[in-house]
Amino acid sequence: MIRRSFLTAGLILASMLATPCRAQAPQKLTLADAEALAMKNHPSVQSAQLRAEAAKQLVTEVRSAYFPFASASLTGVESSADSRIAAGALNNPLIFTRYSNGLTVNQLLTDFGRTHELSKAAQSGAEAKSQSAVATRADILLQVDRAYYRAQQAQTVLRVAQETVKSRQLVSDQATALEKNKLKSSLDVSFANVNLEEAKLLLVQAQNQMDAAFADLSTALGYPQQHTFDLEEQPLPAPPPPDPLPLIDEALRQRPELLGQRYSRDSARYFAKAERDLWLPTISAAGSAGLTPVFQDNQLKDHYAAAGFNVNIPIFNGKLFNARKAEADLQAQAADQDVRALEDQISHDVRTAWLNANTAYQRLDLTDQLFREASMALDLAQARYKLGLSSIVELSQAQLSQTEAEIQQASAKYDYQIQNAMLNYEIGRRR
Numbered sequence: 081m082i083r084r085s086f087l088t089a090g091l092i093l094a095s096m097l098a099t100p101c102r103a104q105a106p107q108k109l110t111l112a113d114a115e116a117l118a119m120k121n122h123p124s125v126q127s128a129q130l131r132a133e134a135a136k137q138l139v140t141e142v143r144s145a146y147f148p149f150a151s152a153s154l155t156g157v158e159s160s161a162d163s164r165i166a167a168g169a170l171n172n173p174l175i176f177t178r179y180s181n182g183l184t185v186n187q188l189l190t191d192f193g194r195t196h197e198l199s200k201a202a203q204s205g206a207e208a209k210s211q212s213a214v215a216t217r218a219d220i221l222l223q224v225d226r227a228y229y230r231a232q233q234a235q236t237v238l239r240v241a242q243e244t245v246k247s248r249q250l251v252s253d254q255a256t257a258l259e260k261n262k263l264k265s266s267l268d269v270s271f272a273n274v275n276l277e278e279a280k281l282l283l284v285q286a287q288n289q290m291d292a293a294f295a296d297l298s299t300a301l302g303y304p305q306q307h308t309f310d311l312e313e314q315p316l317p318a319p320p321p322p323d324p325l326p327l328i329d330e331a332l333r334q335r336p337e338l339l340g341q342r343y344s345r346d347s348a349r350y351f352a353k354a355e356r357d358l359w360l361p362t363i364s365a366a367g368s369a370g371l372t373p374v375f376q377d378n379q380l381k382d383h384y385a386a387a388g389f390n391v392n393i394p395i396f397n398g399k400l401f402n403a404r405k406a407e408a409d410l411q412a413q414a415a416d417q418d419v420r421a422l423e424d425q426i427s428h429d430v431r432t433a434w435l436n437a438n439t440a441y442q443r444l445d446l447t448d449q450l451f452r453e454a455s456m457a458l459d460l461a462q463a464r465y466k467l468g469l470s471s472i473v474e475l476s477q478a479q480l481s482q483t484e485a486e487i488q489q490a491s492a493k494y495d496y497q498i499q500n501a502m503l504n505y506e507i508g509r510r511r
Contacts, residue, residue: 109309111228114301118224119217121302128216135209139202145195148187153370155180176379182370189363189389197354204347211340218336218510220300225501227297232311233494234290240486241283248276248479255472264472271472275479282483316493317500319441324434327507331430332423335508341422345415352408358401362392426506433503440496447485447492454478454485 119125159175188195252272258264291306298307321327332338369385394401461478464470504510 106308106310108312110312111225111314114224114228114297115221117301118220122220122300123302124216125213125220125302128213132206132209132213135206139199139206142195142198142202145188145191148185150183150185152183153181156374177376178372178380179374180370180372180384182368182384184366184368186364186366189365191362192357192360194354194357194360197350197357201347201350201354204343204350208340208343208347211336211343214336215340218505218508221510222501222505223300224297226498227293227300228311229314229494229497229501231290231293231297231309232313233491234286234293235311236490236494237487238283238286238290240483240490241279241286244279244479244483245276245283248272248279251475251479252276268472271476275476278480279483314497316444317497320434320437320500320503324431327434327503328427328430330509331426331507333508335426335506338419338422338426338508341415341419345412345419348408348412348415352405352412355401355405355408358404359394361394363389364392365389430503430506433499433506437496437499437503440492440499443488443492444496447489451482451485451489454482458482 156179157175157177159177163175165171165173165175252269252275255264255268255272259266259269294308295306297309298305301307365388367385367387369383371383372380373382375382458478458481461470461475465472465475501510
């Protein structure tokens with residue numbers, strides 16, 4: 081009775097301790113939900129969007145030159161009698177004891193198009209940043225898709241490993257029972273146990289791969305900690321088109337990286353024109369008015385006002401403007417070559433992705449057929465072994481082939497989904 085009481089108390093205590101440690105049910109997650117979470121949580125997406133918004137402010141900064149610049153001033157001076165500024169200037173102004181306040185307005189009349197070109201350069205630069213944000217979102221979506229399918233693949237391989245352990249455990253038990261009844265030798269038991277341990281090793285590796293896959297998926301979703309999900313199966317996409325040339329044309333029209341590079345090239349061209357316009361005159365107007373309620377000896381009027389204009393004509397600056405124009409032209413030419421290089425790279429990447437997707441699609445039927453043949457061979461090997469017509473070696477080889485074929489069959493499905501996602505990324509459809 082005492083022993084039973086201790087046992088009951090131990091079970092109750094164990095259940096109480098285990099209750100808070102029960103794992104929560106995995107969160108159900110579809111691919112669309114995963115992509116939405118990544119767009120909401122991933123810091124790279126947020127950073128790219130903020131940089132794009134910051135680049136738009138540069139357009140406003142440049143265009144501010146079109147508008148008047150007004151400033152208010154409050155000035156108080158206490159000077160000694162008959163003071164004049166005698167050094168540091170070509171003029172010789174008087175200094176009066178006074179207090180005054182006023183308003184000064186400066187307005188650029190024209191710089192013959194330089195501000196206009198700078199504005200277009202800033203606008204193109206902002207568009208380039210916007211396309212960079214789109215490219216970042218596409219990168220994250222691709223990471224999510226790959227991590228999602230790889231996690232599903234790891235889960236499938238884990239289920240195959242678990243079933244393999246069960247089936248080989250059954251064979252090991254059967255061989256052990258037959259050996260005890262003197263119907264099989266200890267060699268059969270040894271082979272069966274070796275196969276069982278190999279299956280257990282496969283199970284450990286599959287578990288580790290699944291944990292690593294969920295860690296990658298959690299990171300792609302923007303989570304700082306690893307999460308486990310109940311992933312929903314996605315339908316297989318349609319086969320790739322027979323010709324990659326339309327895909328290449330589509331990619332050259334809509335890949336965000338290429339669009340951003342073209343905007344950067346346009347920005348460099350506009351800036352080169354603006355640097356050329358440095359040699360043109362600048363015409364501006366200025367006006368100032370105010371009150372001087374406090375002054376000494378009635379030497380100043382109680383108000384003032386003045387207006388004028390200024391024409392600034394560059395003549396010589398040690399070839400500074402020439403060097404700036406040459407630098408801007410060379411940068412624009414380099415941007416042209418960057419666009420060409422990126423177009424060539426995108427064409428190559430689309431063609432490679434198309435080939436990989438085609439190969440992955442062809443593997444679907446081949447692995448299905450391989451699994452059917454391996455399963456049939458395993459059934460025959462098991463029947464022959466039970467009838468004593470074959471050795472444990474033949475059965476072990478059939479088990480190994482069937483396991484490998486099942487893993488390849490499961491992997492082929494998710495590999496094709498991954499390759500299809502990469503093809504869509506290379507074309508520019510993930511935005």
